[in-house]
Amino acid sequence: MEQVPLFLLAVADQLAEGVLIATEEVRYINPSGLRLVGAERPEQVVGQPLSMFVGQDTVCELLEQAKGWWSQVRTEVRNTPIIPSIKGDLLGIDGCPMTVSLSAFPIAWAGEEAAAFLFLIKSDATDRYLVERAVMAEAQRRAESKMQTVGMLAAGIIHEVNNTLTAVLGYGQLASRLIPSDNKAHQHIQQVIAAGRKSSELVQRILMFARPGPAAKRPVLLHALAKEFLAFLRPAIPCWIEVQELIADSTTPVEADPGLIRQLLAGLIADAVHAMREGGGVLKIELYDEEITDDQVAGLGTPPSGICAGRYVCLRVKDCGRVRGAKEDLSVSNTLSRSDHLGEERIIGLSAVRSIVSTHGGHIWVEREPASGTGIVILFPTLAIAVPLDRSCKAGPSPKTVERG
Amino acid sequence: MPSVLVIDDDEQVRCMIRDTLEAAGYRVEEARNGAEGLEQYRASPADVVLMDILMPDQDGLESILAFRQQFPSARIIAMTGGSDLIGIMNFLDVAKMLGASRTLQKPFERETLLAAVAAEAEV
Numbered sequence: 360m361e362q363v364p365l366f367l368l369a370v371a372d373q374l375a376e377g378v379l380i381a382t383e384e385v386r387y388i389n390p391s392g393l394r395l396v397g398a399e400r401p402e403q404v405v406g407q408p409l410s411m412f413v414g415q416d417t418v419c420e421l422l423e424q425a426k427g428w429w430s431q432v433r434t435e436v437r438n439t440p441i442i443p444s445i446k447g448d449l450l451g452i453d454g455c456p457m458t459v460s461l462s463a464f465p466i467a468w469a470g471e472e473a474a475a476f477l478f479l480i481k482s483d484a485t486d487r488y489l490v491e492r493a494v495m496a497e498a499q500r501r502a503e504s505k506m507q508t509v510g511m512l513a514a515g516i517i518h519e520v521n522n523t524l525t526a527v528l529g530y531g532q533l534a535s536r537l538i539p540s541d542n543k544a545h546q547h548i549q550q551v552i553a554a555g556r557k558s559s560e561l562v563q564r565i566l567m568f569a570r571p572g573p574a575a576k577r578p579v580l581l582h583a584l585a586k587e588f589l590a591f592l593r594p595a596i597p598c599w600i601e602v603q604e605l606i607a608d609s610t611t612p613v614e615a616d617p618g619l620i621r622q623l624l625a626g627l628i629a630d631a632v633h634a635m636r637e638g639g640g641v642l643k644i645e646l647y648d649e650e651i652t653d654d655q656v657a658g659l660g661t662p663p664s665g666i667c668a669g670r671y672v673c674l675r676v677k678d679c680g681r682v683r684g685a686k687e688d689l690s691v692s693n694t695l696s697r698s699d700h701l702g703e704e705r706i707i708g709l710s711a712v713r714s715i716v717s718t719h720g721g722h723i724w725v726e727r728e729p730a731s732g733t734g735i736v737i738l739f740p741t742l743a744i745a746v747p748l749d750r751s752c753k754a755g756p757s758p759k760t761v762e763r764g
Numbered sequence: 765m766p767s768v769l770v771i772d773d774d775e776q777v778r779c780m781i782r783d784t785l786e787a788a789g790y791r792v793e794e795a796r797n798g799a800e801g802l803e804q805y806r807a808s809p810a811d812v813v814l815m816d817i818l819m820p821d822q823d824g825l826e827s828i829l830a831f832r833q834q835f836p837s838a839r840i841i842a843m844t845g846g847s848d849l850i851g852i853m854n855f856l857d858v859a860k861m862l863g864a865s866r867t868l869q870k871p872f873e874r875e876t877l878l879a880a881v882a883a884e885a886e887v
Contacts, residue, residue, distance in 0.1 A: 514846070517845070517846070518818055518844075518845045518846040519845075520845070521844075521845025521846075521870040521871055522774045522776070522777055522845045522870060523776070524845075524870070524871035525774075525777050525780065525845065525870040525871040525872065526774075526776035526777055526779075526780045527871075528871050528872075528873065528874075529777075529780035529781070529783075529784055529871075529874060529877075530780050530783075532784075532873070532874040533780070533783055533784060533787065533874070536787075555871070559871050594829065595829070595858070595861050595862050596861075597863065625857075625858070625861075626857075628861070629857050629858070629860070629861045632861055633860070633861075
């Protein structure tokens with residue numbers, strides 16, 4: 360099966376022009392392409408013969424042009440010719456034709472022959488759509504900026520409100536103890552305390568409502584971000600914990616929100632430091648590229664399922680704190696505490712970590728080895744990850760099989 | 765009589781904590797920010813330090829680091845009414861990482877405050 364880089368599909372998903380990738384049948388269509396053929400879901404188009412959407416003559420003409428273009432590209436690398444487009448009919452799923460501009464690019468090969476083509480489809484409606492999308496994007500940017508400002512303002516107000524409530528509740532409770540319970544004033548003070556508690560609950564509800572925000576993802580070099588942030592965190596780690604940073608000099612870019620990644624690192628390290636708070640020890644932080652092979656994917660069916668073969672960036676934070684149990688998959692487990700005893704404080708940071716990993720399409724699990732401690736392992740999919748043309752993933756490998764080479 | 769140093773920029777909160785703790789038998793000193801708190805602690809070390817996080821001039825996180833460097837044995841309880849909405853992490857988690865023994869999220873109940881201070885004073 361020929362492979363198409365995931366980043367190419369990610370770019371295609373964003374284009375205003377329609378994009379089809381096809382052999383003799385359609386293997387991928389982007390959202391704009393769906394709109395042009397009048398389909399609602401990719402499944403209505405993917406797997407269908409290409410001839411259902413583009414006439415055979417038009418396809419033949421396009422493919423000849425594409426092959427000619429490719430042979431020119433190969434011989435004149437420095438002067439890549441512009442691929443010509445032709446006018447043709449695009450057939451909707453209802454069979455109705457629409458005149459569009461079409462061009463084709465060879466993108467996968469079987470020996471010397473092109474095995475798959477990318478078709479770029481542009482209609483008169485595309486330009487209008489581009490303008491509309493730009494207007495919508497600007498409106499959305501303004502709305503997000505306004506919400507961010509409101510959020511910061513709200514956080515400042517909440518801080519002040521909590522301080523005020525601390526005084527209201529504290530003085531209320533002091534006064535309540537000084538007034539005999541059969542006195543009417545005692546009951547009035549109790550009402551003040553009850554109102555203070557109710558207000559406190561309301562503030563917490565507002566916090567819970569405001570907490571989830573959209574991730575602002577962009578291509579990020581995790582090794583650079585991690586090195587920078589760990590340098591910032593270093594002074595905060597107690598001196599009785601030895602830190603070993605094994606961060607690769609380079610890693611493949613991932614699509615990530617840098618703020619969330621910093622939060623994730625802080626959460627993992629805070630958790631590890633907490634685990635070693637009494638006995639000290641070594642905190643090992645590793646970050647490197649990890650290649651997951653088809654064999655590894657097909658090997659085992661234990662969690663986390665849904666992992667695809669390809670290149671990932673692996674983050675492992677390992678401490679030598681108290682160890683219990685076997686390996687545990689955080690993506691399916693609700694048990695996030697290291698606590699062995701009821702009542703011991705739960706490290707809330709780990710639930711946020713799991714949520715951040717999920718936001719980035721990654722996988723997370725715990726390695727517990729009695730001899731060497733507890734490690735939390737995270738795989739982030741890279742932008743260079745390659746997936747099959749049909750974008751399907753085989754079912755679950757075991758992360759336990761993924762060993763560093 | 766165990767002593768407590770309350771470091772908070774909010775006067776109402778400082779006074780309320782003073783009244784609560786004095787009523788429970790503690791001796792209480794006050795400071796308006798971390799720098800002032802460090803000076804007071806240097807002059808007269810308290811058994812327990814109650815440290816607010818969000819303060820002008822020298823905030824609580826910076827102050828906890830300074831306490832750790834200058835007075836490693838200081839028992840610090842970090843407290844805040846701030847949320848983690850604008851920051852990259854929860855303030856109290858960071859305070860604990862920096863060396864606070866306990867944390868209190870404002871607003872807190874009288875019993876919660878007394879239990880935290882008593883636990884640290886007994887250490």
